[in-house]
Amino acid sequence: MSALSAERLSVAFGGVRAVDGVSFDVAAGIVFSIIGPNGAGKTTLFNLISGLCRSHDGGVWLCGEDVTALAPEDLARRGLSRTFQNLQIFSHLTVIENVMVGRHRHEATGILADLLHLPAVARQNRGTRKAAAEALGRVGLGDAAERSASGLAYGHLKRLEIARALASEPKVLLLDEPAAGCNPVETREIEAIIRGIVADGVTVVLVEHDMRLVMNVSDRIHVLANGRTLAEGTAVEIRTNAAVIEAYLGVRGAREAAGAVG
Amino acid sequence: MSMLAPLERFRLLQRRRLAAAGASKSILLDRFRLLRRRRLISLVPIVAIVIILPLLFSSAYYYRVAALVFLFGIAALGLNLLMGFAGQVSLGHAGFMGIGAYAVAIGPTAFGIPPVLSFILGALLSALVAFVVGRPILRLKEHYLAVATLGFGILLAIVFTNEANWTGGPDGMAVPQLILFNWPLRGAAVWYWILAVSFLVGAVIALNLINSPTGRALRAIHDSEVAARVLGIDVAQKKLMIFVISAVYTSIAGSYLALLDGYITPQISGFLRSIELVAMVVLGGMGSVAGSLVGAAVLVILPQALTLFDEYEHVVLGLIVMGVMIFLRAGIVPSLAAAFGGGRS
Numbered sequence: 001m002s003a004l005s006a007e008r009l010s011v012a013f014g015g016v017r018a019v020d021g022v023s024f025d026v027a028a029g030i031v032f033s034i035i036g037p038n039g040a041g042k043t044t045l046f047n048l049i050s051g052l053c054r055s056h057d058g059g060v061w062l063c064g065e066d067v068t069a070l071a072p073e074d075l076a077r078r079g080l081s082r083t084f085q086n087l088q089i090f091s092h093l094t095v096i097e098n099v100m101v102g103r104h105r106h107e108a109t110g111i112l113a114d115l116l117h118l119p120a121v122a123r124q125n126r127g128t129r130k131a132a133a134e135a136l137g138r139v140g141l142g143d144a145a146e147r148s149a150s151g152l153a154y155g156h157l158k159r160l161e162i163a164r165a166l167a168s169e170p171k172v173l174l175l176d177e178p179a180a181g182c183n184p185v186e187t188r189e190i191e192a193i194i195r196g197i198v199a200d201g202v203t204v205v206l207v208e209h210d211m212r213l214v215m216n217v218s219d220r221i222h223v224l225a226n227g228r229t230l231a232e233g234t235a236v237e238i239r240t241n242a243a244v245i246e247a248y249l250g251v252r253g254a255r256e257a258a259g260a261v262g
Numbered sequence: 263m264s265m266l267a268p269l270e271r272f273r274l275l276q277r278r279r280l281a282a283a284g285a286s287k288s289i290l291l292d293r294f295r296l297l298r299r300r301r302l303i304s305l306v307p308i309v310a311i312v313i314i315l316p317l318l319f320s321s322a323y324y325y326r327v328a329a330l331v332f333l334f335g336i337a338a339l340g341l342n343l344l345m346g347f348a349g350q351v352s353l354g355h356a357g358f359m360g361i362g363a364y365a366v367a368i369g370p371t372a373f374g375i376p377p378v379l380s381f382i383l384g385a386l387l388s389a390l391v392a393f394v395v396g397r398p399i400l401r402l403k404e405h406y407l408a409v410a411t412l413g414f415g416i417l418l419a420i421v422f423t424n425e426a427n428w429t430g431g432p433d434g435m436a437v438p439q440l441i442l443f444n445w446p447l448r449g450a451a452v453w454y455w456i457l458a459v460s461f462l463v464g465a466v467i468a469l470n471l472i473n474s475p476t477g478r479a480l481r482a483i484h485d486s487e488v489a490a491r492v493l494g495i496d497v498a499q500k501k502l503m504i505f506v507i508s509a510v511y512t513s514i515a516g517s518y519l520a521l522l523d524g525y526i527t528p529q530i531s532g533f534l535r536s537i538e539l540v541a542m543v544v545l546g547g548m549g550s551v552a553g554s555l556v557g558a559a560v561l562v563i564l565p566q567a568l569t570l571f572d573e574y575e576h577v578v579l580g581l582i583v584m585g586v587m588i589f590l591r592a593g594i595v596p597s598l599a600a601a602f603g604g605g606r607s
Binding site: 050052071072073075076077081082084088089090091092093097098100101102104105107109111113114115116117121124125128164165168 | 301467470471473474475476477478479481482484485486488489490491492493494495496497503507549
């Protein structure tokens with residue numbers, strides 16, 4: 001069974017078809033990348049999948065369940081999590097509190113217990129903190145736990161978002177340009193983090209411009225241009241696809257992408 | 263020991279040396295962190311103040327002013343939970359003060375409900391009104407929410423003014439005394455203790471909430487609703503919840519004010535009162551429990567202290583408030599905490 005399927009997703013903003021009849025199928029436990037030139041509709045596609053934006057047509061299935069009309073919070077409770085290209089950090093919270101919010105769907109205390117700080121809340125807080133610390137450790141931010149999130153460097157904030165999403169224990173994780181603005185060393189760290197996530201059985205859907213990262217880490221690649229599907233295949237197939245080279249990679253890009261594996 | 267291989271021995275020594283160097287500093291640091299993480303630590307100075315103040319009071323007047331500070335501290339704290347933590351503005355909160363106040367006035371006189379029960383019913387009624395009004399209103403954001411809540415507050419003030427049969431209209435009405443176990447509560451000193459303890463109870467509950475799963479969700483909503491939603495937080499439900507809780511705090515403060523004064527007029531729920539509450543929150547510090555009390559203290563005590571400026575009283579008050587906002591822009595408590603300890607409050 002596929003972890004995530006999208007069928008004929010379409011949305012238009014003011015006459016511009018941002019996403020136009022895009023369908024794909026993501027097998028469980030793989031890294032599925034979505035690439036394409038700027039404005040191809042990658043982030044809009046993520047917004048359609050995660051419920052922030054409604055498709056005019058078709059639908060979305062998560063682990064076989066129709067989740068087309070669900071709100072983002074309901075999708076999250078069913079095991080879909082995501083990060084954002086333009087960061088959405090809780091800047092008034094500490095680093096670990098950010099990740100603790102990611103545990104929200106696993107927290108079970110009611111409002112009365114919370115107001116009275118019943119023993120169950122103390123237990124819950126301890127459990128949440130422990131799980132959050134673990135998630136922080138996985139992205140290499142364990143030492144920054146008690147710092148204010150607003151004080152972190154950009155590259156660390158990217159990883160903080162990944163830790164926060166991981167803490168929710170998703171089945172499917174959407175990563176929107178996790179390596180944007182990262183230097184080559186940081187990008188390699190992100191690559192290792194992604195591999196670790198997949199090794200734990202989480203399905204990863206990745207939007208990314210760094211072709212080295214995409215070619216290295218992806219099991220399948222879906223190429224968009226002007227809101228439509230241009231091609232889909234393995235890294236090797238995409239790298240050698242004439243249409244993709246013309247629309248997106250360019251001759252030099254294709255060579256770079258080829259170098260990534262070698 | 264001598265049986266250890268050289269390499270292992272070297273490692274052992276090195277570890278000991280590192281431990282010795284780091285121990286003194288890190289243990290102290292850990293203690294400090296632990297203290298800061300303790301939920302209720304910020305209340306210790308307030309408890310101390312509550313106990314020490316009466317030693318300095320020379321007349322009932324001081325008790326009354328201090329009682330008013332705690333009373334408005336409760337209202338500001340309620341509004342701060344909504345504004346400072348969840349990031350939702352309300353310019354109509356005095357409306358809930360009015361509901362609480364008229365509940366303890368009308369309940370006993372018109373329906374013969376005992377004052378204590380009227381007090382509780384007032385809080386429940388405010389919760390109900392907040393629940394019903396909050397649903398449509400909290401879909402709005404920022405300025406739009408501000409204007410909608412403003413309208414709600416004005417509407418309530420008009421109701422209290424026009425329903426003269428129940429409320430005595432613009433002239434107001436007398437409020438029966440609160441009698442607890444055959445013991446009438448009167449005198450500024452008695453009210454000082456009631457309101458100080460009430461504030462502390464409210465502060466404990468607020469701190470409990472802030473450090474709970476619900477509280478974290480609320481603070482997350484303040485910073486990014488979209489991120490909160492994709493993490494599974496029902497934003498609309500959480501906003502409604504905090505709006506109701508906030509209304510209950512403010513309603514309780516309103517009931518206390520009516521009982522303390524023994525008389526109320528519709529002004530208790532007027533537009534200016536709502537603005538005053540917002541000013542207390544912002545002055546003292548958004549998102550600071552202690553700041554709510556400090557903000558209330560500034561706006562209750564200053565007008566009293568500034569009477570020596572006669573007709574310039576309001577000018578001086580305005581200048582001071584502007585000065586505080588310019589120089590302590592995060593509010594009094596958070597700004598001072600950042601300047602003197604780098605800590606959060």
